[in-house]
Amino acid sequence: MTDSTDYTPPKVWTWNKPSGGRFANINRPIAGPTHDKDLPVGRHPLQLYSLGTPNGVKVTLMLEELLALGHKGAEYDAWLIRIGEGAQFGSGFVAINPNSKIPALVDRSGPSPIRVFESGAILMYLAEKFGAFLPTEIGARAECLSWLFWQMGSAPYLGGGFGHFYAYAPAKIEYAIDRFAMEVKRQLDVLDRRLAESEYLAGRDYTIADMAVWPWYGGLAKGWLYGAAEFLQVQDYKNVNRWADLIGSRPAAKRGRMVNRVNGEPSSQLHERHDAGDFESKTQDKLVA
Ligand SMILES: N[C@@H](CCC(=O)N[C@@H](CS)C(=O)NCC(=O)O)C(=O)O
Numbered sequence: 001m002t003d004s005t006d007y008t009p010p011k012v013w014t015w016n017k018p019s020g021g022r023f024a025n026i027n028r029p030i031a032g033p034t035h036d037k038d039l040p041v042g043r044h045p046l047q048l049y050s051l052g053t054p055n056g057v058k059v060t061l062m063l064e065e066l067l068a069l070g071h072k073g074a075e076y077d078a079w080l081i082r083i084g085e086g087a088q089f090g091s092g093f094v095a096i097n098p099n100s101k102i103p104a105l106v107d108r109s110g111p112s113p114i115r116v117f118e119s120g121a122i123l124m125y126l127a128e129k130f131g132a133f134l135p136t137e138i139g140a141r142a143e144c145l146s147w148l149f150w151q152m153g154s155a156p157y158l159g160g161g162f163g164h165f166y167a168y169a170p171a172k173i174e175y176a177i178d179r180f181a182m183e184v185k186r187q188l189d190v191l192d193r194r195l196a197e198s199e200y201l202a203g204r205d206y207t208i209a210d211m212a213v214w215p216w217y218g219g220l221a222k223g224w225l226y227g228a229a230e231f232l233q234v235q236d237y238k239n240v241n242r243w244a245d246l247i248g249s250r251p252a253a254k255r256g257r258m259v260n261r262v263n264g265e266p267s268s269q270l271h272e273r274h275d276a277g278d279f280e281s282k283t284q285d286k287l288v289a
Pocket residue numbers: 026053054055056083088100101102103117118119120
């Protein structure tokens with residue numbers, strides 16, 4: 001154990017020192033905007049303000065699948081919100097997401113703009129708007145929404161818990177890493193057992209439940225998150241790996257992962273997406289060349 005076990009909390013917590021860790025510069029105990037900044041608006045009906053993190057990728061997976069199905073109304077502009085630089089605290093962004101977190105969507109196709117925040121709400125909104133990737137039969141719909149909401153409740157243990165203490169915290173705290181590694185392995189086992197009996201999470205069809213879970217737990221199984229593949233022995237979750245590969249091979253998933261991505265191979269980074277042709281001509285390798 002580290003000496004962090006010696007800490008005795010004061011009677012009243014105060015914000016009087018940097019908390020340390022990778023995201024210390026953007027963490028603060030108050031909400032609301034820090035500066036005035038309008039959001040840009042492009043020519044398409046849907047305006048996405050996001051970043052290529054697992055929560056952001058959920059939405060671009062869905063939009064690319066809708067476009068692949070031929071839903072022209074799903075054309076979108078994807079604007080980059082650099083959360084490491086505090087762009088989520090600009091007044092325009094806070095107006096569409098009072099929680100100051102990516103992703104946030106504005107649907108400008110109707111008489112007045114509709115804002116949607118929280119990735120699960122965005123997936124449901126798009127599924128209902130286009131009548132796709134959310135079953136209509138009551139039982140299948142319940143299964144789909146159960147896994148969607150499972151993801152929304154579970155991923156904070158993976159990201160905010162395990163990922164934070166394993167990869168980002170300024171000190172390696174054995175108690176915290178143990179607690180969250182145990183929980184994340186339990187979650188992987190939950191998924192592995194479900195995917196042993198079912199091709200996709202909600203049944204035979206690919207749905208918004210898979211789109212919500214794949215960027216997190218599929219990414220973990222493929223070794224994309226936190227450099228933790230060996231530590232968590234992710235290869236043991238055979239059904240999760242089978243499902244992760246199945247989704248990863250979808251052309252729309254390949255495109256969705258590239259949008260608003262700011263790390264990895266330059267050819268895999270499409271910082272902003274305003275046109276389907278951008279995947280061919282606007283990736284970072286092409287822009288720099
Ligand atoms: N429950 C939210 C979580 C969104 C979230 O945590 N977004 C992170 C990036 S993955 C963020 O914007 N963080 C910025 C901040 O915390 O200031 C959702 O699913 O949309």
